[in-house]
Structure formats: C-alpha cells, structure tokens
Amino acid sequence: MEPLDQDLEEGELEMPADPMSLNLGPSHPAMHGTVRIVVELSGETITKADVQIGYLHRGFEKMCERGTWNQIYPYVDRLNYVSPMLNNVGFSLAVEKMLGVTVPERSQYYRVALGELARISDHLTCNGAMAMELGAFTPFLWNIRAREMIWDILEEETGARLTHSFGRVGGMAMPPSKYFKDMVRATLPRVLAVVLESEQLLLKNRIFLDRLENVGRISKEDALDFGWTGPCLRSTGVPYDVRRAHPYLVYDRLEFDVPVGSTGDNFDRFMCREEEIRQSIRILEQCMDQMPDEGPMNIDDPRVVLPEKEDVYTTIEATIQHFKIVMEGIKVPAGEVYSYTEAGNGELGFYLVSDGSGTPYRCRIRPPCFAITQCLDKLIVGAMIPDVVPTFGSMNMIGGECDH
Amino acid sequence: MGALTETRVIEASEAGFATTRFEALMGWVQKYSLFQYPYVTACCGMEFMAMASPRFDMARFGAEAPRFSPRQADLLWVVGTISQRQAPALRRVYEQMADPKWVLAFGTCASCGGFYDNYTTVAGIDKIIPCDVYVPGCPPRPEAVIDGLLLLQDKIATGSRTPAVVKPRTDPTTAEHNELVAADRLRLGKR
Amino acid sequence: MSIVVIDALKQRFAGAILETHAQFGDDTAVVDPDKWFEISRFLRTDSRCAMNMFVDITAVDYPDREQRFEIVMHLRSLERGHRVRLKARIGDPFGEADDDDDDTVQIDSVTPIWQGANWFEREVFDMFGVVFRGHPDLRRILMYPEFKGFPLRKDYPANKIQPLIEFRKVQEKLPPFGPDEGMSFGRQTHEYHRDDPQMIEARAKKPKSKVLLAPSQQKAPASQQKAAVTQQKAPSTPQKES
Numbered sequence: 001m002e003p004l005d006q007d008l009e010e011g012e013l014e015m016p017a018d019p020m021s022l023n024l025g026p027s028h029p030a031m032h033g034t035v036r037i038v039v040e041l042s043g044e045t046i047t048k049a050d051v052q053i054g055y056l057h058r059g060f061e062k063m064c065e066r067g068t069w070n071q072i073y074p075y076v077d078r079l080n081y082v083s084p085m086l087n088n089v090g091f092s093l094a095v096e097k098m099l100g101v102t103v104p105e106r107s108q109y110y111r112v113a114l115g116e117l118a119r120i121s122d123h124l125t126c127n128g129a130m131a132m133e134l135g136a137f138t139p140f141l142w143n144i145r146a147r148e149m150i151w152d153i154l155e156e157e158t159g160a161r162l163t164h165s166f167g168r169v170g171g172m173a174m175p176p177s178k179y180f181k182d183m184v185r186a187t188l189p190r191v192l193a194v195v196l197e198s199e200q201l202l203l204k205n206r207i208f209l210d211r212l213e214n215v216g217r218i219s220k221e222d223a224l225d226f227g228w229t230g231p232c233l234r235s236t237g238v239p240y241d242v243r244r245a246h247p248y249l250v251y252d253r254l255e256f257d258v259p260v261g262s263t264g265d266n267f268d269r270f271m272c273r274e275e276e277i278r279q280s281i282r283i284l285e286q287c288m289d290q291m292p293d294e295g296p297m298n299i300d301d302p303r304v305v306l307p308e309k310e311d312v313y314t315t316i317e318a319t320i321q322h323f324k325i326v327m328e329g330i331k332v333p334a335g336e337v338y339s340y341t342e343a344g345n346g347e348l349g350f351y352l353v354s355d356g357s358g359t360p361y362r363c364r365i366r367p368p369c370f371a372i373t374q375c376l377d378k379l380i381v382g383a384m385i386p387d388v389v390p391t392f393g394s395m396n397m398i399g400g401e402c403d404h
Numbered sequence: 405m406g407a408l409t410e411t412r413v414i415e416a417s418e419a420g421f422a423t424t425r426f427e428a429l430m431g432w433v434q435k436y437s438l439f440q441y442p443y444v445t446a447c448c449g450m451e452f453m454a455m456a457s458p459r460f461d462m463a464r465f466g467a468e469a470p471r472f473s474p475r476q477a478d479l480l481w482v483v484g485t486i487s488q489r490q491a492p493a494l495r496r497v498y499e500q501m502a503d504p505k506w507v508l509a510f511g512t513c514a515s516c517g518g519f520y521d522n523y524t525t526v527a528g529i530d531k532i533i534p535c536d537v538y539v540p541g542c543p544p545r546p547e548a549v550i551d552g553l554l555l556l557q558d559k560i561a562t563g564s565r566t567p568a569v570v571k572p573r574t575d576p577t578t579a580e581h582n583e584l585v586a587a588d589r590l591r592l593g594k595r
Numbered sequence: 596m597s598i599v600v601i602d603a604l605k606q607r608f609a610g611a612i613l614e615t616h617a618q619f620g621d622d623t624a625v626v627d628p629d630k631w632f633e634i635s636r637f638l639r640t641d642s643r644c645a646m647n648m649f650v651d652i653t654a655v656d657y658p659d660r661e662q663r664f665e666i667v668m669h670l671r672s673l674e675r676g677h678r679v680r681l682k683a684r685i686g687d688p689f690g691e692a693d694d695d696d697d698d699t700v701q702i703d704s705v706t707p708i709w710q711g712a713n714w715f716e717r718e719v720f721d722m723f724g725v726v727f728r729g730h731p732d733l734r735r736i737l738m739y740p741e742f743k744g745f746p747l748r749k750d751y752p753a754n755k756i757q758p759l760i761e762f763r764k765v766q767e768k769l770p771p772f773g774p775d776e777g778m779s780f781g782r783q784t785h786e787y788h789r790d791d792p793q794m795i796e797a798r799a800k801k802p803k804s805k806v807l808l809a810p811s812q813q814k815a816p817a818s819q820q821k822a823a824v825t826q827q828k829a830p831s832t833p834q835k836e837s
Contacts, residue, residue, distance in 0.1 A: 026493045027443050029472045034445050034490075054737035055490045056445055059522035061722075062746060062753050074519065081447035097619055125450070144457035151454075162450055162543050224673060227649040227711030238673065240648075245676060337619045338651075338669055338680060351667065353655055366651040366669070374714035400446055403737055489739040492760050522753050523746050524738070531762040 019047060024388065026055045029133070034399035035373070037380075037388065044384045049377040056399035064363035068329025069095055069169055072363060077163040079365060080401040083122035083344040085114040085154070088167030093248060094339035094350035095169045098332050101299050107171045108249045109291035113184065114166070116280040116287070117154060120191065121147045122344035122396075123231075123273040123280075130270065130393035131202060134211055139198035146194035149187045156183060169330055170305040171298030181288050188281050195277055212267035216379045216391035219264065227371035230346020231272040232395060236264035242342035254286050269394040304330050329358020338366075345369045345396055367401040427563065434478070434504065435557035436466035441477035443497060446484030448511035451543040460546035465553055474500040479556075480533075485513035486526045498533040507535045508556055510549060512542045515569075530567070538569045548572075597622040597677040603643045608634055621680055628666075628683040632703040632729075638670060638679070639708050646670040646679065649709035652716060654723045658749045662686035664725055666702055685725070704730040722747035 024037040034056040040048040060079065064072050076091045077084040089111045096103065103111075128143030151161040156177055158164035166173045202208050218228075223236045233240060241258045243251040259275035261268030298305040302321045311318035334356035340349040346368030353362035372395050380388050444452055455462050462468050471477040474497045486494055498507070509529050512518040515538040517527030529535055536559060539552035552570040559568065574581040601615050601622050611630040616623050626634050638646040650669040657663060663686035671678045687699035704727035706712045716727045717736040724745040727733055735742065739759060744751055 026490055027497055029442075029470075032444075032449075052736075054735075054739070055487060055493075056485060057487055057489065057524050057737040058446075058485055058520050059524045059746065059753070062522055063520065066753060078447050081450060100619070125453070129453075141457055144453060145459065148454065148457070148459050161454075161545070163447060222710075224647050225649065225710050227651075227709070227715075229648075240673060335618045336621075336623075336655075336667075338621050338678075347650070349651055349669070351651065351653060351669070362655045364651075364653045364655075366653075370714060370718075371649075371711055374711070488756060488759055491758065495760055523751070523755055523757070526758070532760065534763070 022385070032129075032392075032397060032399055034403065035392070035397065037376075037392075039380070039385070039388075041385070046380050046383060046385065046388070049380050051373065051376045053373060053399075054403050056403040058400070058403070060365065060404040061363055064360050066359070068326075068358045069332060069360060070325075070330065072360065073165040073167055074163065076167075076365075077165050078400050079367070079404060080122070080344055080348070080369075080398045081163065082125045082398060083115075083118035084163050085111075085118035085158075085166065086122075086341070086343045087348065088164065089115045089249075090339070090341040090343060090348045091350055092167040092169055093341060094337060094352050095330070095332060097339045098335065098337045098352060098354060099169070099304065099330075101170060101301065101304070103171050103299055104296045105250070106175075106292045106295040107297050109287050110172055110176055110297070111167075112249050112251065112254070113180075113284060113287045113291065114154070114157065116283050117150050117184075119344050120277050120280045121150045123277050124150075124191075124195075126344075126393070126396040127270060127273050128198070130390060131198070131208070133389045133393050134208060136202060136205070136208065139201050142194050142198050146191045149190055153180070153183045153187060156180070168298070168305070170301060171296075175297045176291075181291070184284060184288055188284060192278070192281055195274065199274060209267065211386070211390050212270060212394070213265060214263070215266050215383060215387050216394065217263060217265045218375065218379060222375070222378075223264065226375045228346065228375070229371070230342070230344070230368050231259075231276060232269055232372050233346065234259060235261035235268035235272045237262055242340055242347050246340070248341060250287075250290075253290065254283050256280075256283050266390045266394040273396075331356065331358055332360075340366075343368060345372065345398070345401070365401075365404050367404055369395065369397045369402045370404075373397045373402055428561070431561040431563060435560040438467045438479040438506075438557075439469050439471045439477045440467055440479045440481050441472065441474055441497065441501065442470050442481045442483060443494060444481075444483040445486065445490065446511075446513065448483045448513070448543040451546055451549065452481070452483045452510065455546040455549055460550065462550070462553070465550070465557065467553055474498075475502060477501055478505050480505065480507045481510055482507065482514045482529050482533075482535075483510040485511075485518065485520060486529055486532070487524050488526060489524070491526050491532050494529065495532050506537075506556060506560065507533055508552060509535045509538045510552075511544060512540050514538075515540055518542060535567055536565065538567065540569065544570075597679055599675075600638070600644045600646075600677055600679045603641060604634065604637070607637060607641075621678070623680040623682060625682045625684065628685050628702050631666075631681075631683050632705065632708075634681065635668070635705045635708050638681075643675075644677075644679075645672045645674050648673050649711035650678070652705070652712055652719060654719045654725055654747075656723060656747065656749050660684070660686065664700060664723055666719070666725065668705070700724060701726045701728055703728050704733075706730055721745070724748070 019040040019042055022039050022041055024039065026034060026036045034053070036052040036055065038050045038052065039046045058078070060075050063075055072091060073088060076087045079087050092111070124143040124147050128140035132140035154164065155161045157180060158166040158173070218236060220236045220238055223233050224238065229240065237260060239258050239260045244258055256279045259272050259279065261272050306325055307318035307321050312322045332354040334354055336351065336353045338349055338351045340347050347366070348368055349366030351364040351366065352360060355361040376392060376395065379391050383391070442452060454460060456468065467479065478501065480498060480501060482494065507529070509515045513520065513525070514529050517525050521527070526532060537552045537556045539549050541548050548570055555568055555570060559565070574584060598617070601624055604624055605612050605615070608626070608630060611627040611634065612624050613627060614625040638644045648671040650671050652666065652668045655665045655667060657665060662684040664684070666683045666685060668681040669678065670681070683702060685700055685702050702725060704712065704716055706716060707729065713731070714736060716730055717733060719725050720727060720733055721735040721737050722745060734740070738746065741759060742757055
C-alpha cells in the first residue's frame, strides 16, 4: 500500500469499474433455503438480478405418473408444506371433478375447516418468518406458539402435525374426532390473542414500517399480467379470491370478507395476510356452528372409496373392492380437467389428464408462488440489498410448491 | 463388538489422568455448545422451526445458536431433501466447516432420499458428506430430533464417529407401547 | 359463461380452431399452432374475451401421436370472470426429438403478450424440450444447465440420475447397520434373505415381544383345542386302515 502521506491525485486513482456480483446462495437464512439470487451491485443498489429456483425440484409431476390416484396425496402434501391440507383438498376436488361426484355435506365442512386451519398456520409462519428476518425474533416465536396450537388440533384429527395425507378421493380418510369442535372453539380465541400481540409489537415499530412500506411495489396491471393471485394480488387492490369468484365446497354459505390492499408493497402483503388470519378464524367459527355432527363422510361409491376394514376381512365383495382400488387404482374417466382452489398463496390449479386407467397420465400443478416469484427480479432491481429480504419474505415463496 | 481380546498396560506417560480428564472435559464442552448450521431446504424446516421454538426448545441442550457461516459452525443440520442441483452447494458448505464438525441428517429425505426415487433427488446425504446421526421421519417429530441431538451429544462425549440412527423408543405393535400411549393420553386429559 | 370466448374465437379464426369441447365444464379449444400467437393476442385484446389474467402454460407428452406434444394454456379474465383452455399440438414429424440441441419442436412464445408466461414457458422447455420462439431468456429453470435430456417426456426413465458431483463410496454404513441394528422390529429389507446366517442369528437373538393379537387369532380355550386335535386325527385313521 502506498504511504498515507503521499499526495494522491484523483485522476490517478484507479477504482474498479466493473459491477460487483453477489451471490445470495441456495443455502441462505433468508432465502427460505432454496433460491439463489445472483445480483449485480452498484454500491448497495441492485442493478441486475437473476433469480434461480429449482434447488428443491423433487419431480412431483414425474412421481405422479407412477402409482394410483390415491397415492399422490403424500406428494401433494409436500408441495406447499406449510398448509398441506389446502393442497389435499385442492387435489381431491380436481379428481372429483373428473369423476363427477360431490362429497357429502359433512365432508365439505370438514375440508373447509381443516383447510382454513392450514391457511392460518401458513400465514402465521410467513409473517413470523418475515419479521424474524427483519430482526424481530419475538413475534416469530409467538406465531410459532400459535401454530403449535393449530398443529395440536391437526395432530388429533389427522395423526400428523405437518404432512397429513388426510384427503381421499371421495371424502376424507377419517371422520372428525369427537374433540374436534371443542378443540377448535377453544383454540381460536387463543390464536387471535397471539396475532393481536404480535401486531402490537410490530405495527408501531418505525423501523419495521420503514423497511416494509413502499418497498417492493407492484402495480395492479403488472400483477395481473404476471399471473399473480392470492394475498399478493389482493394487496395491489384486486379483490380476486377463488372462494368468492368461483365458490367451491361450502364457501357460498359462509360469510367472510376479502382483505384488499392498495399499494402492493411489502406492508400491504403483510397486512393482507394478517387480516386473512382473522377472516379464516371467522370462517372456522361459522363452520363449527354449521357442521353436522352425524352423517356420511365419504361418498357411497364402491369404485372410489375404500370399504370398512371389518367388511374387507369378512365379505368377498369388500375384499375385491379393496383389492381393485388399491392395486389398480380408481378408474377415472379419460379426459382432462383444470381445477382451482384458493391455497395459502393464491390460485392453486391442478391440471389432470387421465387415460381411463387407475394411473394418472399427467398431473400438473399450477403453483401460485411460481408466478409470484418470477417477478422478484423486477421488484428488487433498483432497491438495496437489505430490501431483498422483506420483499422475498412477503411473497411467501414455498420451495416445495415453486419447484414442485 | 467382540470380547476383549488383549490387554495393554497404559503407561503413565501416554494417557495420564490429566489427558483423559481433558478429553472428557472437551467432549462435555463441545456437546453442550454446538453451533449449528441449519441447512434447511424443505418441509422438515417447519419441524426445525418448531424445535427451535419454546415448546420443544433446543436451547435447553445448548444447541440453539445458529451460525449462518460455515466457518463458525460445528454442527451441520441437513434439513430436508437435497436435490442433485443442491448437492454441490452442500458439499461446499461441509468442506468450508472447520474441524471438529458433525453432521445430522434431519428427516428421511436427508437420510436416504425418502420416497423421491427419481432423477433429481440425492438418495441420502451420505452419498455426498459423511453423516453422524440419522433422524428418520417425514417429518420427524421434534421429540425424535431431540433424541437425535442427545444421541449426537453422547457420541461427542465419547468421541465415537460411527453413524447411528434414531430408533423409536418402543415397538408400536406391542401391548406395552399401547399402554404407554394410553397413559399419555390420560395425562393430557383425553379419554 | 366461457362459451362466449369460444364463440368469439370461432367467429374470428374459423379455420384455425380445430376442435372445441367442454369436458367436465372447462371450455377448451384446440388451435393450429401457427396461429398460436395471433389467437393469444386476440384473446387479450378483444373486449368480449379480455383475458388479462395469465394462469398457466404447460405441455403433455403423447408419444403415440404423430404430433407428440400438446401445449396447454389456461387463461382467465378478471372483468368477465370466464376461463378458457387453449391447446396446440406440435411435434416433430421426423421421429424422436431427443437431442438437446434439437429445436424441431417449436411454438411461438406468448411472453410479449403476458409477461407471466416467462417462467412457465421456461419450465415447459426444461421439462419437455419445446422451444418457444421469441422468448427473451429461454434456459432451464428447474433443472441445472448441465442436465441432458428432458425429464417429463415419457421416454425419460424416472430414476435416471445425472449427478453433478461424484458420490462417495459409502462404506461405513455396513458394520453398524447389521440386521440387528437400527429398528429391532419390523425391519423390511430386500437385501437380506431369510436363510442368510446373519439374519437367522439376529432373529434368534431378538427378544420375544408380546404382539397384539386380534380376538379371532387368540388361542382358543382348551376344549376347542381338543376338538380340533381329534378332528385332525380322524381323517388319518381311515388311511391307516386302508
């Protein structure tokens, strides 16, 4: 190094003129583990960004082409793994659309209830993780505590905390347990209390607001053009919710509002999710009041639903039915269908192609966060490196879904 | 492990009281102050978050502090499926960690690839890096992972490097297992 | 509701619409791939259709057909609320398109019309090898650039791996994971045989556990056991006599 007392003329200094390239690598605390963003920087500002996904590509679509229709449920669970019941319900509805059947009312309420519980846990995790990445560790822990309460209910019902594989074509795997309504009614006020507490911590915090407001803005037209759906689209001002626009299951009997933002920045996405938690709680309360306590859970079709185990061991018809459904699979009529539901991130679509046999020919998932993440590079160009963290966090990119 | 086949008198100079005590002390210190590198990719990450949260609390075992730089970490938690595309990054992170280092495979996908027998998944991280403890489960319950952490801590204390699998504590097909489960449910107030 | 879209399409592009159907309630139109871009632009700009929400673009592989791939696009209109599915059949007429550099399977990209098609088309290229003309940045998205072949084609075997780094020779797995290690019960493995001496030894050493039996499997009371024994003996005596 030159001695400090030597006179340096500005013209003689050779500063590096190439832009600096930074790799926010695939193993990164704020990248939800599976996204690599290669940015070119000018100082702290991003001039170019390349978002590379695919680090969690697990071959969902190829795996579905081996096996039967009911064997897809474990794979479908692991798509959006923070709200697995919503994926289960979406896939069930898709196959049932092809079969042309509607499940009994009790099953529909049960699906809505479990789905909304999953949606609450999805939004709690997303908002908590985003707050944690911004340095607010406490709301994250509180949200996880609330999520544990919901997972206790799901564990009692389905047997697993996270990847339930509880949906079946033609109904659900088991009817609700006798503790279901009491547990839900007891848990909802506690979850709401936790949400209120975290909001009190976060929403008056100047630093939190400054990092979220006016960062990662997107306009309504751009969002529609890119195929955004879900809370991210609603934060731009478009009131599109699949549960309202194309009601399915029993959503037309339930009263709930659709929270809509105005500016499409990170703060609006955060608040949309917070409000949706409240609306989901409202839906759950109505579900608990309206859900019938007795009644069939599965449709009464021997070609689709597995028979009771006692019958399988004692009668020959049930044995044959069991054998055919398990070994050959449900015979779905040949053709194709596109079925869509409102998942945690937006419109989750399943495009299924069947060739008439028990094995799916093609099972395509239309992941909501795939369309949302493709916009990330446009949102962060012009912003600074620290802005990448809340912008990416507010999009709720779930690797299992985006990379399917 | 066979029976003791030969005996050897340990000379005072080679393994004195102070040395073995020191190794025991080092083992004790290391096992209760693991700095983890959470290499989180998939669904098991949710159970990892749950384990770090106050209900299942990893902090009781001293393994709470995450260090997102491999240079500063000594326990690599590989949480979730590793795809072929992610494999070089995992290898690099492992190589960047300084000795002594341990690896814990969290979940079935990290242990053996899970049910993803396809073109894109690595069938277990031990194809890429040596692994010390495997915690099966899809995803494993946080209690199972804590079992794995305790197993790893035992290995660190004794200095053993042979890999181990976390086993279920009781056999679910036996009557005693069901008795335990029933007693547990009674304790929790469910009938 | 979506029939409006199909009617508008038929009115404007009579020759290019090869088939329409509404199976399971989804209105679908199969179009000529050469008119793919024009039809998409019409769907976006026409006031009756106003398809401004891009939903999905994907492909399906039918290797038995002459035109092997079917590109499927789903669209939605925010104002009108209707949906449509557009399909186009493309394939190479000269046989298998297996080579990575082969670009015989081509179709126009609709990215200039909806920016959202960008990553979806990259995924179709990655998984099927369909080249989209006019795409700003067509490269692999879910697989790594060194990957050869197109995984979702029916002739790509599902478990053919192309590792990026060399795998370790895993030796240390064998000694601790003998038949008596790991789970001490219910171990399902295809590697060991029932008559393997290691397995026999392990089974002999395993402690007998009390297994739950169904009521029908439990041991019958003593009187019924005797009856069963006498019944067994009865058929054998005639044989002895003869």
